Amino acid sequence: MEEKKKFKFIIYAFILLIVIGVLGYMILLKVDFVDALYMTVITISTVGFGEVGTTSDQSEIFSIFMIFLGVGVVGYTFTTVVAMFVEGKLTELWKGSKMEKKISALSDHYIICGSGELAEVIIKKFIDENLNFVVITDKIKDLDDYSHHDILVIEGHSTEESILEHAGINKAKGLISTLDSEVDNIVTVLTARNLNKDIYIIANSLSKSGSEKLLKVGANKTLSAVEISGKRMVSLMIKPNIISFLDVVTRIGDVELDLEEVIVKKASYLENKTLLEAQIPKKTGLIVLAIKKIESGQLQFNPPVDYIFKIGDVLIVLGREEQVDKLRHLGDEIK
Numbered sequence: 001m002e003e004k005k006k007f008k009f010i011i012y013a014f015i016l017l018i019v020i021g022v023l024g025y026m027i028l029l030k031v032d033f034v035d036a037l038y039m040t041v042i043t044i045s046t047v048g049f050g051e052v053g054t055t056s057d058q059s060e061i062f063s064i065f066m067i068f069l070g071v072g073v074v075g076y077t078f079t080t081v082v083a084m085f086v087e088g089k090l091t092e093l094w095k096g097s098k099m100e101k102k103i104s105a106l107s108d109h110y111i112i113c114g115s116g117e118l119a120e121v122i123i124k125k126f127i128d129e130n131l132n133f134v135v136i137t138d139k140i141k142d143l144d145d146y147s148h149h150d151i152l153v154i155e156g157h158s159t160e161e162s163i164l165e166h167a168g169i170n171k172a173k174g175l176i177s178t179l180d181s182e183v184d185n186i187v188t189v190l191t192a193r194n195l196n197k198d199i200y201i202i203a204n205s206l207s208k209s210g211s212e213k214l215l216k217v218g219a220n221k222t223l224s225a226v227e228i229s230g231k232r233m234v235s236l237m238i239k240p241n242i243i244s245f246l247d248v249v250t251r252i253g254d255v256e257l258d259l260e261e262v263i264v265k266k267a268s269y270l271e272n273k274t275l276l277e278a279q280i281p282k283k284t285g286l287i288v289l290a291i292k293k294i295e296s297g298q299l300q301f302n303p304p305v306d307y308i309f310k311i312g313d314v315l316i317v318l319g320r321e322e323q324v325d326k327l328r329h330l331g332d333e334i335k
Contacts, residue, residue, distance in 0.1 A: 006080055010073070010076070010077050010080065013073050013076075017040075017044060017066075017070060017073055018037070018040055018041075018044075020069075021036070021037075021039070021040030021044065021066050022036045022040050025040060025059070028058050029052065029054065029055070030054075031052055035052045038052060039051065039063075043063050043066045043070065044067065044070025044071075044073075044074070046067060046070070046071070099147065099152055099153070103134055103152050103167070103168065104168070106132055106134060106152070106171065106172075107171045108132070109131075109132040109134065109168065109171070109173060110132070110134075110172065110173060110174045110176065111133065111134055111136065111167045111168075111172050111174070111175040112134070112135045112136070112175075112176050112178065113135075113136050113158035113175065113177045113178060114136070114158070114177065114178035114180070115135060115137035115146070116178060116179075118204060118225055119135070119178045122178065123151065127151075134153065134167050134168070135151060135153045136153075136154050136156060136157075137153065137154075137155070138156060138157055154167055157184075158177065158179070158184075158188045158191075158192075159184055159188050159191060164188075164191060164195055165195065169192060169195045169196050170195065170196055173200065174199060174200040174201070174202070175188075175200070175202070176201075176202045176203070176204075177201070177202070177204060177219075178204045182205075182206045182207060182210040182213075185203050185204060185206075185214060186203075186210070188203075189201055189203050189214055189218050189219045190217040192218070193217065193218025194218075201218060201220050202222070202223065203219040204222075204224070204225060205224045206224070210222075211224065257320060258318075258320070258321065258324075259289070259317070259318055260316075260317055260318075260319070260321075260324045261314050261316060262314070262315040262317060262324060262327055263314050263315075264294075264310065264311055264312060264313040264315070265311065266311050268330075269330035270309040270315075270330075271311060272308060272309065272310075273308070273309055274305065274306050274307060274309075275288065275304070275305050275306070275309075276305040276306065278309070280315075280317070280327060283330060284319070284323045284326045284327045284330070285319060285320075286319040286324065286327055287317060287318040287319060288315055288316070289316045290302070290303065290315075290316040291303045291307065291314065291315055292313065292314040293310075293313060294312030295310070299316070315327075
């Protein structure tokens with residue numbers, strides 16, 4: 001990221017040098033723009049072609065000033081590029097350019113704000129699930145680490161509109177705010193909600209009052225990492241057998257089972273079928289734990305076999321990823 005700033009500085013320095021030279025020669029030599037540009041280029045490049053216009057003491061002193069200034073800028077550029085080449089930084093710049101293209105092409109993706117320990121867990125899970133996401137952080141160490149591991153990352157503060165827009169907030173599916181400051185989380189959620197009314201936002205809450213504020217400014221859900229860890233510890237202490245059972249159910253040998261959502265879509269295999277007729281366990285091996293009804297938005301656990309699926313219903317199922325994919329494409333197989 002630092003190398004990009006150096007390159008920008010070099011470009012700005014060359015532009016400023018040319019502007020100063022052109023304006024200076026137009027005034028001192030009383031020549032037009034093209035002749036002034038010609039004089040500027042041959043002066044800072046020390047080529048030594050013939051001069052245009054009538055020179056004076058002032059124009060010659062100005063030329064000396066331009067030569068020294070030009071040599072300084074060129075020298076800095078040369079040493080910077082050579083140093084970057086030797087240290088392999090040019091490759092990183094090239095990767096950074098590719099990353100920017102990938103970020104601009106993102107759609108229906110997720111935005112992770114922050115790069116602490118909580119964010120690390122989320123990032124790992126997103127990678128395992130092969131989801132499209134981009135991380136926003138202002139920590140240089142994490143920026144370099146993520147870029148080296150081909151994780152899309154943006155330098156900056158997620159509290160700023162321009163940074164969220166850079167991350168594609170208008171095209172994003174969801175945003176998770178894991179910042180260390182309650183205030184920063186609140187500002188991030190508020191800013192994100194103003195930029196995208198439909199995005200699903202989850203924020204890390206550091207206090208009970210913070211959770212209430214986050215919900216008020218636009219978060220769909222808030223979670224407290226401390227509270228979740230505390231409840232888990234209590235459960236392990238007073239209900240060890242239940243927790244062990246859940247661990248066994250979700251992880252059988254080397255196979256890890258996940259809870260997944262499957263939406264009933266129009267003209268899908270599930271539409272207007274009863275749970276019994278669908279034969280989901282037989283056809284896919286999945287266990288249907290609950291159904292979120294489209295009509296009421298309520299979750300119905302252990303749904304009855306005569307329940308008729310409607311478009312928009314959401315099935316909560318337990319199983320492997322390939323089993324879930326099989327359920328989503330059952331209609332394709334039949335057709």
